[in-house]
Amino acid sequence: MSDFGFHFELAGRAGYQGPHNASEEFFTGRDYSDAVARECIQNSLDAKHRDADSVHVTFQLTHVETKEIPDLEGLRSSLKASVEAAGDLQGSSRLKESLEATHEPRQWVLSISDFGTVGLGGTEKIEDQQSPLSILTRGSGASSSESGRGGSFGIGSAVGPMASNLSTVFYRTRRVDDPDVILAGLARLASHKDGDDKWRVGSGYFTDRSIADDFSYPRNHPALPSLPARTEPGTDVLIMGYSDATNDPMLNRIKEAVAANFFAAIAAGRLTVSGETPTSSWTLNAETLRDVLVSSPELRDKTLPFFRAMESEPVETTFPDLGLVRLYIYEDDTLDHALGTVTMRKPLMTIDHFRHQIPAPYAAVLVVPDEPGNSRLRDIEPPEHNKWNSHGRRSDAGLVNKLKGFVRDELRKRFANDMASATKVKGLERFLPANGAPMSDVRADGRSRPSGDPTEVESASRVGSPSAEYGVQVSDQGPRRLTVSRPAVSGGPDDATKGRDSGGDAERKSAGGDLEGQGKPGDGTGKIRAGDVEFRSFAPAGSKVSKLILVPKENTAGSVTLAPLGAGGSPETHDLTIVAARIRDGEQWQDLKFSGMTIKDLTLIAGVPNHIELEFNTGRHYRLGVK
Numbered sequence: 363m364s365d366f367g368f369h370f371e372l373a374g375r376a377g378y379q380g381p382h383n384a385s386e387e388f389f390t391g392r393d394y395s396d397a398v399a400r401e402c403i404q405n406s407l408d409a410k411h412r413d414a415d416s417v418h419v420t421f422q423l424t425h426v427e428t429k430e431i432p433d434l435e436g437l438r439s440s441l442k443a444s445v446e447a448a449g450d451l452q453g454s455s456r457l458k459e460s461l462e463a464t465h466e467p468r469q470w471v472l473s474i475s476d477f478g479t480v481g482l483g484g485t486e487k488i489e490d491q492q493s494p495l496s497i498l499t500r501g502s503g504a505s506s507s508e509s510g511r512g513g514s515f516g517i518g519s520a521v522g523p524m525a526s527n528l529s530t531v532f533y534r535t536r537r538v539d540d541p542d543v544i545l546a547g548l549a550r551l552a553s554h555k556d557g558d559d560k561w562r563v564g565s566g567y568f569t570d571r572s573i574a575d576d577f578s579y580p581r582n583h584p585a586l587p588s589l590p591a592r593t594e595p596g597t598d599v600l601i602m603g604y605s606d607a608t609n610d611p612m613l614n615r616i617k618e619a620v621a622a623n624f625f626a627a628i629a630a631g632r633l634t635v636s637g638e639t640p641t642s643s644w645t646l647n648a649e650t651l652r653d654v655l656v657s658s659p660e661l662r663d664k665t666l667p668f669f670r671a672m673e674s675e676p677v678e679t680t681f682p683d684l685g686l687v688r689l690y691i692y693e694d695d696t697l698d699h700a701l702g703t704v705t706m707r708k709p710l711m712t713i714d715h716f717r718h719q720i721p722a723p724y725a726a727v728l729v730v731p732d733e734p735g736n737s738r739l740r741d742i743e744p745p746e747h748n749k750w751n752s753h754g755r756r757s758d759a760g761l762v763n764k765l766k767g768f769v770r771d772e773l774r775k776r777f778a779n780d781m782a783s784a785t786k787v788k789g790l791e792r793f794l795p796a797n798g799a800p801m802s803d804v805r806a807d808g809r810s811r812p813s814g815d816p817t818e819v820e821s822a823s824r825v826g827s828p829s830a831e832y833g834v835q836v837s838d839q840g841p842r843r844l845t846v847s848r849p850a851v852s853g854g855p856d857d858a859t860k861g862r863d864s865g866g867d868a869e870r871k872s873a874g875g876d877l878e879g880q881g882k883p884g885d886g887t888g889k890i891r892a893g894d895v896e897f898r899s900f901a902p903a904g905s906k907v908s909k910l911i912l913v914p915k916e917n918t919a920g921s922v923t924l925a926p927l928g929a930g931g932s933p934e935t936h937d938l939t940i941v942a943a944r945i946r947d948g949e950q951w952q953d954l955k956f957s958g959m960t961i962k963d964l965t966l967i968a969g970v971p972n973h974i975e976l977e978f979n980t981g982r983h984y985r986l987g988v989k
Contacts, residue, residue, distance in 0.1 A: 364570050364572060364578075364580070365570060365571045365572040366432070366433070366568065366570055366571070366580050366583070367432070367433035367568065367571055368433050368436050368437055368440060368547065368549050368566035368567065368568055369567055369568075369569050369571050370440060370551075370554075370556070370562035370564070370566040371562065371563050372560060372561070372562060373553060373560075373561035373562055373563050376563060378553045379552055379553045379563055379564035379565070380448065380451055380452075380453060380552055380553070380564075381444065381448045381451060381454050381457045381551070381552040381564075393606075393615060393619070394524070394525040394604075394605055394606045395606060395610060395613075395615035395616045395618075395619045396619040396622075396623070397521050397524070397525070398472070398474065398521055398601070398616070399619040399620045399623060399624075400711065400746075400747070401521045402474045402476075402521070402599055403620065403623075403624060403633070403635070403711070404711050404747065406419050407627065407632070407633065407709040407710075407711070408709065409476070409479040409480050409481070409494075409597070410478060410480075410632075411478055411479055411480050411538065411595070414478030414479070415478070415631075416478060416631055416632050416634060417476060417477070417478045417479060417632065417633050417634070418476065418477040418478055418633075418634045418635075418636070419474065419475070419476045419477075419633070419634075419635045419636075420473070420474070420476075420477075420635075420637075420638065421472065421473070421474055421613050421616050421635070421636070421637045421638070422472070422473045422589075422590075422637075422638040422639075423470060423471075423472055423604065423607060423611070423637075423638070423639045423640070424470070424471050424473065424588060424589060424640075425468050425469070425470060425471075425588075425640065426468065426586060426588040426589065427467065427588070428464065428465075428466055428467055428468060428469050430585070430586050430587065431469070431528075431585075431586070431602060432532070432545075432547065432568060432583070433547075433568065434464065437464065437528070437530060437549055437566075438461065438464045438465075440551055440554060440562075440566060441457060441460055441461040441464065441551060442461055443554035443556065443562075444457050444551040444553070444554040444564065445457045445458050445461055446554070446555075447552060447553060447554045447555060448552050453552075454552075456529070457529070457551065457552060459527065460526075460527060460528050460529045460530075460551075460603075463527045463528050463603050464528060469527075469528070469602055469603045470603060470604045470607035470608075471586070471589065471600055471601065471602060471603070471604060472600075472604035472607070473589055473590075473598055473599070473600050473601075474598065474599040474601075475590075475592070475596065475597070475598045475599075476596045476597055477594055477595075477596050479595065479596045479597065480537065480595060481535045481536050481537035481538060481540075481595050481596055481597055482494045482495040482498060482499075482533070482535040482537070482544070482597055483495065483537060484496060486499065486500075486544075486546065486577045486578065486579045487576055487577060488575075488576050488577060495535065495544070495546070495579075496577075498533065499533055499547075499579075500548070500565075500567055520550070522548065522599055522601050523548060523549070523550040525601050525604060525605050525606065526601050526602050526603050526604065526605065527602075527603030527604070527605050528549075528602040528603040529549060529550050529551060530547065530548070530549045530550075530602045530603075531547070531599065531600060531601050531602065532545060532546065532547045532548075532568070532585070532586070532598075532600040532602070533545070533546040533547070533548075533597065533598065533599060533600070534546075534592045534597070534598040534600065535592075535596070535597040536592050536593075536594065536595050536596065538595045542581040542582055543581065543582055543583075543591075543592045544579050544580075544581055545568065545579060545581075545583040545585055546568060546579050547566075547567065547568025548565065548567060548568070549566040549568075550564065550565055551565075551566065586600065611639060612637070612639050612641065612642040612644075613637040613638075613642075613644075614644075617635075617637055617644055617654065618654075618658055618660065620635045620646055621646060621651065621654050621655060621658075621665060622661060622664065622665045622712070623711055623712050624710065624711055624712075625651060625655070625665055625668070625669050626669075626672055626706055626710040626711075626727065626729070627709065627710035627711065628646055628647060628648060628651050629648055629651055629669060629672060630648075630710060631647075632710065633710075634646065635647075651669070652669070655669055663698075664701070667692055667694060667697060667701055667725035668701070668704055668725045668726075668727050670692045670694070670725070671690040671691060671692035671725050671726055671727045672690045673692075674690050676688040676689055676690045677690075677691070677772050679768060681735070681764065683734065683738070683761070684730055684732075684734065684735035684739075684761075684764075685730070685731075685732035685733060685734060685735045686730075686731060686732045686735075687728070687730055687735070687765070687768065688728070688731065689703075689726060689727070689728050689729075689768065689769060689772050690726060690727040690728075690729070691724060691725075691726045691772070691773070691776055692725045692726065693722065693723065693724045693776070693777075694723055694724070694725070695723055695900065695911070695973070696723075696911070696971070696973065697723035697724070697725070698723075699723065700720055700721075700722060700723055700724050700725075701724070701725040702715055702716055702717040702718070702725070703715070703716040703717075703718075703725075703726040703727065703728050703769050703773075704716075704725075704726075704728070705727075705728045705729075705730075706727065706728070706729045707729070707730045707731070707735065707739050707740065708730075708731055708732070708733075710729070710731075711747070713739075713743065713747060713749070713750065714748070714749050714750045716728070716765075716766055716769055718766075718770050718773055720773045720774070720777055721900075722773075722776075722777040722900070723900070724773070724776075724777070726769065726773065728765065728768075728769055730765075738758070738761065739761070741756065742757050742758050742761070742762070743756075750765070888919075888920040888921075889920055889922075889923065890914075890918055890920045890922050890964065890966070890988070891988070891989065892987065892988040892989060894914060894915060894916070894918055895912050895913060895914050895918075895922075895966070895988060896912075896914075896915065897910060897911060897912045897913065897987075898910075899911070899986040899987075906977060906981070907975045907976060907977050908975075908976045908977075908978070909973065909974070909975055909976070910924070910973075910974040910975075910976060910986055911971055911972065911973055911974070912964075912966065912971070912972045912974065912988075913969060913970070913971050914966040914967065914968055914969070914970070914972075915968060915969075916968045917966070917967055917968050918966050918968075919963075919964065919965045919966065920963075920964065921960050921961060921962045921963070921964065922960065922961045922964055922988055923960045923961075923988070923989040924940075924960070924961070924976075924986045924987065924989070925959065925987050925988075925989050926938060926986060937979075938959065938978055938979065938980065939958050939959060939978065939979050940956045940957075940959060940960075940961070940977070940978060941977050941978060941979050942975075942976070943955075943956045943961055943974065943976050943977075944974070944975050945964075945972060945973065945974050945975075946972075946973040946974075946975075951975070954974070961974070
């Protein structure tokens, strides 16, 4: 007669397995939502059925009765023994919390179900240890070559228990050629003594305990009746007591993690992901993806530009050892800084992040979609699949450097004009002011600014902020002296003047003392000075215009006088004048009044970016400062 329950093997001479699971270290510092989304969906994409147009993955959060959990009493007994054996070891508090959770009447269960996939192939038998079914449910440090299931290191099985308040996960799978639904279970606890005072290992597997020398998983088991039954080929991952259920009751963190990691696969129609909770639902597909990326400040800043890059025509090349390689480049003058290049291979999941010293606001995506590139790059990824290693074990420096070189060369071609128009002078910051108020953390359009210094390695020159990088004009007429316009600060040795808050005539009675002055109200055309605004400027490649972005610190109106940075010593630059100026108003552009190097009659709202395009009486580009 079958006796299905959690089996913890006799430890024999095996070493003690503590409550701190080493496999979980691969996910340290990552949200449960990010780890669960990446590990589960990449396996589902790898297991796509050849006849399916796409893969559909559903995340469903459901409240179930704790008594529905298979072999609850056996699990509770093993947890109690593990707590007693662990004592005060690191990680023992988590075991205690898991034991307490088994006494709660209900549990949140997160079900991750895929469709359009082949299910977990092979058997659970000891003689079939390398099958997808065995590796995902019991394996460690191994990868199945069949349908790509199980993860490169077999660490995907660590995610479920890690995200479970009960340290327990179940799997249900139905194969294309098998009508039965197989149930498997994994409990990652710690070494403990059983009722006969014998040591048992910390990992327990849900199997027929009446079979002493092999594994036999139940078929069509009536476990967890509150959850939808599996009726189509595919696999369910069932996380008992989902740890993030309280913090993420509508699975919005899951949604954002999916969008950030798989936006390319979703946009290409290869993947659809949905979320269901007792009070809400959502769907991520090719039609809804853009709205999701725009509605989230985090995604709008960090993911939307890469999504837009993939809407452009790619640069393509072919390497004999990799096959086809595509590079998508998106240039956007509204970006705070260069975002670099994210990399992907065949599943279209984000992997690595290349950064190059390109002084232009851009986002790029590198895709290696074909074999043998997909397999070669997969072989040099760490367990988290978040990097292409160029050194250490499982690395290929030549391969990585080849891809980085291709990206660098193409970026230099695209932004040749930008790179020629400005450079960074090392050590210049020692001679410039470094005090003052920092830029705000949140922009008026809802997009968050990057943390830390607003200028990063790849940032286009930004001026007007105390921690700004100061650009220096590179001229084709030889060296020039540097001139920098900066606002007055208190405590200096020299007298300084402050611009009027509004325009108008004023007259002092004498040149000194505390005598009152006379004046009349102005017409609001006073001068807006550098200290009143945050600003940056750049010259897009292939364009005749220079661009200026002004962000006022408070509501203000008046004129703005500009000066070229680093453009002294040449009669031509002394005579530099504006010949055309316009400001973006929504999707339209409006002409501005100007005279010489002064833009007139500007009305600026605090915190709102103002995008201005300028043309000068010379064909060269200029980095600009506000006087």
